[in-house]
Amino acid sequence: MEGGAAEADASAFRECLSLSWKNPYVLRLAFSAAIGGLLFGYDTGVISGALLYIRDDFKAVDRKTWLQEAIVSVALAGAIIGASVGGYINDQFGRRKGIIFADTLFFIGSVIMAAATNPTILLIGRVFVGFGVGMASMASPLYISEASPTRVRGALVSLNGFLITGGQFLSYLINLAFTNAPGTWRWMLGVAAAPALIQIILMFMLPESPRWLYRKGKEEEAKHILRKIYPPEDVEDEINTLKESVEMEINETTSASDKISIIKLLKTKTVRRGLYAGMGLQIFQQFVGINTVMYYSPTIVQLAGYASNRVALLLSLVIAGINAFGSIMSIYFIDKTGRKKLLLYSLFGVIVSLVILTVVFHETTTHSPKVSSIETSHFNNTCPDYKIAFNPSEWDCMKCLKASPQCGFCASASNKVNLFFLIE
Structure with missing residues (x-):
């Protein structure tokens, strides 16, 4: 990434906030792209509440637990496929078009789910939403990182993560708002089409990533965008840095004598360690259990003894709120303490929480009352x-x-x- 790593200090967060009046254009780029994270978070949270009412309307779903699990997990399967093809689409057609395409799929999926007349149609809608979520998870942070000033890049990229948790919090609010409305779960799932449409409109009004433009030979367009992103005194340095970075990348990928290959990369110790760390974090964070809590939070609350759908959603809202608060804290600390320290502190908190949950669940099981x-x-x-x-x-x-x-x-x-x- 051009510009290198920014020095980690508290002023980076303050600089990010000052962009609201110094250069609102940068915040507009970041927030518009980060709506993709909002869609991801909203889908994660909304299905947990909607599932309570889907079971009431579709008796087959209520009787068959595997069908409930399919409704939840099929979107994740679609996200895997969407993420796998998202990289190719981003490189070939641009980050902006990749986000627009992801939003279109999400919009179609939301409409299908809202109009579903049986579980099969609902599953089809979930697949479309999964495709959109997977592609957006690739395109949105990439667009933000390539269209952000170097010094505040960490905080701005964190906006995507914050809006994921913010979307989860919003989904529970929406669920609560429609608990007594006719159609309940149809409104819950269909409302997601609105932010997808808003992002499509916003992205049509925004430029492409300057790095992608430079990579495709559209240097003047890239320079024009960089002049709007950086202060006048920093523009020329950033243009030269971007030029050198892209030229080096092109030379390495086109040179017959030094062509990059997977085997060559894996033989490089620094690249290999970075790959292990990056992929390892992405893989293992999926096993800590938070996804299960977010997808089934109201159901878990009901099994704990709160049978009211509304009460279950209210208690789940607390969980989503704490999750969103943690994301806000990460935006502040990511450029103050650094990525590694913040990660280690977070992992320590995760370990403590999992130990507590394990003890509580074990005690609940072993002391369960006998049935008479x-x-x-x-x-x-x-x-x-x-x-x-x-x-x-x-x-x-x-x-x-x-x-x-x-x-x-x-x-x-x-x-x-x-x-x-x-x-x-």
């Missing part, structure tokens, strides 16, 4: 598997919950406000 036929009969024998079990005396509440999604709690079918635990 007398207490079960008070709730109309809502655990059918218990009635036909060979060893009902060994059953506890956790086993009931695993046996059937109908077991565990009883609530009013109309509003799920009255909560009673299966066993006292």
Whole structure:
């Protein structure tokens, strides 16, 4: 990346804030591109609340847990495909067009989901949304990094991460707003089409990444954009740095004697270590459990004893709010403490949280109350598997919950406000 690494100090964050009056054009570029992160976060959060109402409308989804899991996970499968082809689209057609294409897919998917008449159509819409999310996850941060001043690049790229968590928080607010509206989940899923359309309009009004333009031989266009991004005294230095960086990249990829290959890169120690660190972080952060919490947060809350859909969404909103607050803190500290320290502090917090969750879940399971036929009969024998079990005396509440999604709690079918635990 041209410009190199910026010095990590507190003034970088203040400089980022000062752009609102010094150079709002830069913030406009960053925020417009970061809407892709908002779409990602919104989809992550909204499906968790919408799923509660989808189960009410489509009985097949309520009866089959694998169908619930498919509705959630098929978007992730689409995102994998979208991300894999996103790099090619970004390089061939530009970062701006890549974002617009991703938004178009997301918009189509949102409309399909909102109009779905059966689970199959809903799944198709989720696939389109996944394609869009995957492509945007590649294009948005890349566009921001290549269109941001070097000194505040870290903070501006962090906007994409902040809007991911902000989108999750917004999704729970939207879910709450439509809990009593006709169509409930259709509105929840369909509203996502609005920010996708807004970003399409904004990106049509913005230029292409200066680095991509320079790479494609459109030097004058690239220089024109750089003059709008950097202060006059820094423009020439940035133009020369960009020129040298792109020329070096072109020479390395076209030279027959020094052609870059995967094998050659892996043989280079610094490149190999950087690849391990980058890919390792991306892979292992998916296994810490936060995605499960965000996708199934209201369902987990209900299994904990809060049967009301509205209460479950309210409590999930707290989780999303804390998540978004953490992103705000990272924007401030990323250029103050540096990437490595911030990462180590975050990983320590993740480890502590996972240990606490493990202990709590283990204690809940091992101390689960036994099930008795007398207490079960008070709730109309809502655990059918218990009635036909060979060893009902060994059953506890956790086993009931695993046996059937109908077991565990009883609530009013109309509003799920009255909560009673299966066993006292």
